[in-house]
Amino acid sequence: RLSRRGRTIIFSIHQPRYSIFKLFDSLTLLALGKVLYHGPAKQALEYFRSIGYECEPFNNPADFFLDVINGDSTAVAASKEEHRPVDTGKVTEDNTDSNVVDVLHQKYLNSSLYQSTKEALGKVELGQGSKQRVSKQGHEITYANGFLTQLYWVSKRSLKNLIRNPQASVAQIAVTIILALVVGAIFFGVKLDRSGIQNRVGSLFFVTTNQCFSSVSAIELFIRDKKLFV
16 A cells, blocks of 8 residues: 555565465565675566476465575586585584575675666766755655644553553552652741741752653663654
């Protein structure tokens, strides 16, 4: 629904089912920090077929790509049998075969897909380099919604959290009432003289300090919702 409104959706996904995979327009395959494929998702099977990796019938393309990268597919196994190296007495084990990754990465670098991507990036770099002066607005962070809209929704969310978890609010109100009674009892009946002024200053200092420390509890909201923001 979002993509139909003109939004660009980026997924970092591991082994999706076919009903999800067929919705993708562009596909990037990564392994060991190297790009093995970047291009239209519908052309991915044809690309792997052109470099010698045939997807088995009724196999999920996402599973097939993952098997090829990990060196577990029948196509990779057949390739290994044809190009089995001489045994040197050393055995290495890894979840991802670095030899397969290097071969796939090199084949991608030699493909037309890589060349077209490189040309597109070159045009972007030339376009950015031609701009001698960049306006100050280019460095400013802009948001889709204004400050009042953001404040409204954040306040509404915080209010819902308070309503759904009333125990914390009741505890804060009880502590505030107890402190108010204690401070009121200590400074009750202060006279209007020099000592009374000093006592009032002490009470104001105590109340201000208490409010500052009680507001620290708001940090809990950021700690709890930090993962969502990230």
